[in-house]
Amino acid sequence: MSAAAAASAEATPSTEATPSRDALLGRKVHVKVPATSANLGPGFDTLGLALARYDELEVEVVGSGLEIEVHGVGEGEVPLDDSHLVVRAMAHTFARHGRALPPIRLVAHNSIPHGRGLGSSGAAIVAGVMAAKGLLEPEVEISPDGLLELATELEGHPDNVAPALFGGLTIAWVTPDGPRHKKLMVHRGVSPLVLVPEHEMSTALARSLQPQSVPHEDAVFNVSRSALLVAALIQSPELLLAATEDKLHQSYRAEAMPETDRLIRRLREAGHPAVISGAGPSILVLASDPSERADAARLVEETADTAWQALPLAVDFLGATVTPADGP
Known part of the structure; x- marks a missing residue:
């Protein structure tokens, strides 16, 4: 059941x-x-x-x-x-x-x-x-x-x-x-790619890096992107790059996972909607179709500084x- x-x-x-x-x-x-x-x-x-x-x-x-x-x-x-x-x-x-x-x-x-x-x-x-x-x-x-x-x-x-x-x-x-x-159903074109490093990350440590308050403009920024992300995932995958922008938590955690931060920046500069998965250090790429997911995996294989396991998941x-x- x-x-x-x-x-x-x-x-x-x-x-x-x-x-x-x-x-x-x-x-x-x-x-x-x-x-x-x-x-x-x-x-x-x-x-x-x-x-x-x-x-x-x-x-x-x-x-x-x-x-x-x-x-x-x-x-x-x-x-x-x-x-x-x-x-x-x-x-x-x-x-x-x-x-x-x-x-x-x-x-x-x-x-x-x-x-x-x-x-x-x-x-x-x-x-x-x-x-x-x-x-x-x-x-x-x-x-x-x-x-x-x-x-x-x-x-x-x-x-x-x-x-x-x-x-x-x-x-x-x-x-x-x-x-x-x-619960919402995800657009059939959305093709997740998870990139898993060899090292772990403590969720408690990741949360400890969060500030108690954030600037008003950052909060407004994330409200808009969160709303856009729901629309992108269920209806308009072409908006995923803009929709996955964040100012509330990822930049604060970057110093604890520099390899993750570098690879996310590289992926996003190439047009791939990459974010920290949960508390990290894995990366989630929310590709808009299977060909984009394959391109992202290829970029990681050719340019990553450290070893990453690429998992194309439904x-x-x-x-x-x-x-x-x-x-x-």
């Missing part, structure tokens, strides 16, 4: 509706979550895009203990105990529904790079929330707003978890009643899914 198609219900139903631990024994689900790129230039902490590169995992309720296997990205690096982010997100979701997390076996196959600005932590949180949702069904239903609220409580802001949950281009905002989102339109998994 797609997160976007989740039934409308309260985020926290009564504990009487939750299945017992014995009833959960043997339940097994498969979860698939896309990578994301947040900000997209001017849309700081608001706009996000789901990309067709995925982390997949299977979770089974077992009789006792906690067993975690990680394959691919993060293998041998991420914790294999209850501090694992997927497990924490599952436990949080169960707790919000009045239950303790039962003993589980978790097998993760990861392909989203860690620490590169492609939403790996958001994907792990969404994976845990969706896994818990799948195990609690059909006794418990969680609405789309409920899923977003649970994920945002752990992530801190909704710009990465919204596209991971719902796919496509998302606009996320926070109200007194919790986070909300609007936009993911489905978002996170959870389905019953076959038994052993």
Whole structure:
């Protein structure tokens, strides 16, 4: 079931509706979550895009203990105990529904790079929330707003978890009643290219470089570009170069990722709509068609000062899914 198609219900139903631990024994689900790129230039902490590169995992309720296997990205690096982010997100979701997390076996196959600005932590949180949702069904239903609220409580802001949950281009905002989102379909010509360096970047460090206030004219500049970016992505891709201009965050972070800054400048001077992906240091090029994407990849290969992995990715339109998994 797609997160976007989740039934409308309260985020926290009564504990009487939750299945017992014995009833959960043997339940097994498969979860698939896309990578994301947040900000997209001017849309700081608001706009996000789901990309067709995925982390997949299977979770089974077992009789006792906690067993975690990680394959691919993060293998041998991420914790294999209850501090694992997927497990924490599952436990949080169960707790919000009045239950303790039962003993589980978790097998993760990861392909989203860690620490590169492609939403790996958001994907792990969404994976845990969706896994818990799948195990609690059909006794418990969680609405789309409920899923977003649970994920945002752990992530801190909704710009990465919204596209991971719902796919496509998302606009996320926070109200007194919790986070909300609007999903939009992206123009079929938009052809994302992600450029991934070998080094990582701390999101906390990137955020620490942000000033507490910005000039009025810079704020107005970004409001105009953010509005234009939505129009460019859903209707007029030829406007993407102008629409991805930013004065709120990228220049302040440039000193912490000089290779990223140099390559973005080179790409934009050549006419390619390049921006920092999330907190960086990866770069997102929002090409207006596949031929422009190929030209951008070629420019990077021929002129980049350091090694970059070029990933031509489609936009993911489905978002996170959870389905019953076959038994052993």
